[in-house]
Amino acid sequence: MNDPIAGIGSGGRVTLAHGGGTAMRDLIERLFLASFHPQGFPVQEDQARFDLAALAGHGDRLAFTTDSFVVEPLEFAGGDIGKLAVCGTLNDLAVGGARPVALSAAFIIEEGLELETLRRIVTSMASQAAAAGVSIVTGDTKVVPRGACDRLFITTTGIGVIAEAHHVSIAAARPGDVILVNGPLGDHGAAILCARGDLALGVSIESDCAPLHDLAATLLAAVPQVRAMRDATRGGLAGVLTELAEASRVAVTIEEKALPLRPEVAGLCEILGLDPLYLANEGKLVAVVPQEAAEVALAALRAHPLGAGAAIIGRVADAGRAGDVTLLNRFGGHRAVTMPAGEQLPRIC
C-alpha cells in the first residue's frame, strides 16, 4: 500500500512551505482530501455549494454554527482534537434541532508538527464525519512559524437543516418543565486533567467526546415538543443551566442525588476539590421537556447507546427568581449554582 503522506514533509514534519504553493496542494490533496473524500473529490472551488431546494426538502430553516478547538494535549483518552472538532460542531447543530449537513475545517498548524500526528487527527475527523453522514466540504490551511501557535488549532463550522416541527431554544423553558441529561457528568474535563499528567493520579478517565446528532434526533422524534437542548461543554452543567435560567427567565432546581457521575470522576473531584457541575463534557446533552413528556423522553434517551446513563436531574420551578439555579443536596439543604466567573481549565476544548 502506498503511504499517502510519504514525501509530503521534510523529516516527517510540516514545514512553513506547506503554507502555500505546490507543497500546500500536496498536503491538501494527499492528506485532507484523500481522507475526507476517499471516493474522489471534484475540482476545488473556493467554496462548497449546496442545492437550496434539496436542503428545503429537510426543513424550513438553515442552522449555522462555528467553534475553534485548541485542546491540549492534542490526543487524550477517548478522543483527540479532530474528533472534538467534528463532534463539537455537529453537537452545536444538533442541540438546535438541526440535522447536520456539512462541515468546514480550517487548520492552523505550527511549523514542525509531526505529519503522523496530523494524519491520525485528520483520520479521526474523517471517521467521525463519515459515521455521522456529513461531509467536510471546504477548508483552509495555514502554517505559522515555530512558537506562533501550539502545534495545531482547528476551527470547524457546520450547516444543518431544522425541520418545520422543531422549535428548540435556550429561551423556551417554562415553569414545570423537566430537565434531563443523557449520562455521567464531567468525563471530558476529568480526562483532560488526567491526560495532562501533572497530577500523577494513576487513573485514566476517558473523555465522553461523542456526536449527539442521532441522540438529539431520537429525542425529537419521541418528544417533538422538546423545549430546549444544549450540550454541556466549557462551563459544564452549571454553565448550561445558568444560561437556560437567564435566557428563559425562569428558576431551575436540580437534585444532587439525581446527577449521574462516574465513581472515578467523583473521586477525582474529591481529591482536587473540583465541582463536577463545572467540569466540561463533550458528549452530554441537557434537554428540557414539558412535564407530561418526561418519562417518554427518558425512555427515548435510555434506549440510545449514548443515553444509557440518562437521568431526570431537575425541573424548572413554578416560582422563584428568574435566572436562579438551585442545587438540592443529599442532606436536604440547598445552594445556589452560579455561572463560573471565568474559565478554570484553559484549553479544555
Next chain:
Amino acid sequence: MNDPIAGIGSGGRVTLAHGGGTAMRDLIERLFLASFHPQGFPVQEDQARFDLAALAGHGDRLAFTTDSFVVEPLEFAGGDIGKLAVCGTLNDLAVGGARPVALSAAFIIEEGLELETLRRIVTSMASQAAAAGVSIVTGDTKVVPRGACDRLFITTTGIGVIAEAHHVSIAAARPGDVILVNGPLGDHGAAILCARGDLALGVSIESDCAPLHDLAATLLAAVPQVRAMRDATRGGLAGVLTELAEASRVAVTIEEKALPLRPEVAGLCEILGLDPLYLANEGKLVAVVPQEAAEVALAALRAHPLGAGAAIIGRVADAGRAGDVTLLNRFGGHRAVTMPAGEQLPRIC
C-alpha cells in the same frame, strides 16, 4: 459616553478567565455583540438560523466557505486582521458568484492581548460587515495561555446564495477566453513586507484589502456568462492562473506589459528580487470571460471604484499544453509561470 470595554479586562488586557464563564459573557456581550449588533441582539443560541425559503428567493444554491487569518502584524497600512477576515471570506463567496448572506467569526486570543487592540480589530470587522450588508451572526471565543498563540487568530466562515443565472467555476475557462484583473498587483504582499519593518525601506505601501462582492456582482450583471473568477491572495496571480489552467485543462498566456503594477511595488520587487506575479493581494479579482464579452467586462470593472485600474492581462490559448501558463515579456520573449513551490511569506494573511 460609557466606555464599553472599561472593566472587562484586567489591566486592559485579555486574561485566561475570558475563556469562559461570566468573564467571557461580558467580553462577548460588551465587545463582540455590541459591535456586531449595535441595534441589539437576540438571545444567543449555539447557532444562527436562516429561513430557507427567504434564501431561495435569492438563488438556487447555497455557497459555504472558510478561512483562518494569522497575519502578522495584526495591523498594517490599509487594513488589519479583522478587515482581512471579513473581506477574505466575503471575497471567497463573491468569486463563486454568491451574494454574501452572513459570516461566523471564531477568535483564538492569546492571554495578555490588549483590549484596545481587540476593540479596534472588532470595530474594523463590524464596519466592513455593515458596509457589505452582511451580519456576523455566530462565533466562538477561545483564550490560550501566553506563548500558545501569537496574539490573535480569526477564522471566518461565510454563507451566500448563488443566483440561477450564474455558473462560475475555476474549471470553466475555454480556449479563446479573455483574462482580466481589477487593478494593480501585489499591494497586500508589499504592504505586509513594509509593515514588518525589517527592511527599513522608507516606503509605506497600502494593502489592497477590500470587499469584492459588489465588484463581482457588477461584473456578473454586465456579463452573466463570466466563466471563472478567483481572488488572487496567497500565491498571487501566478497561483490563480496555474490553478485555473490545471482545473480547466487549458493553456494560459499573459502579457507582462499589460500587468497593472504600482511603481512603488515594482520598485520594492526590484530591490528585493521579488516577482510581483507571486505577491499576495487581498482585493484583486481575476476574471475569465468569453472573448466577445471582454470589452464589456473591462468597462464594467473600470466603472466601479474598486476596478478603476482594471486591465485585460491575457487569454486562454487556442492550443498549448493543459496546465501551462506563459508570460510574454516586454522584449518578445516568454517564460513559464509555475505554481510556487511553497509559501514564501508566512503569515501573509
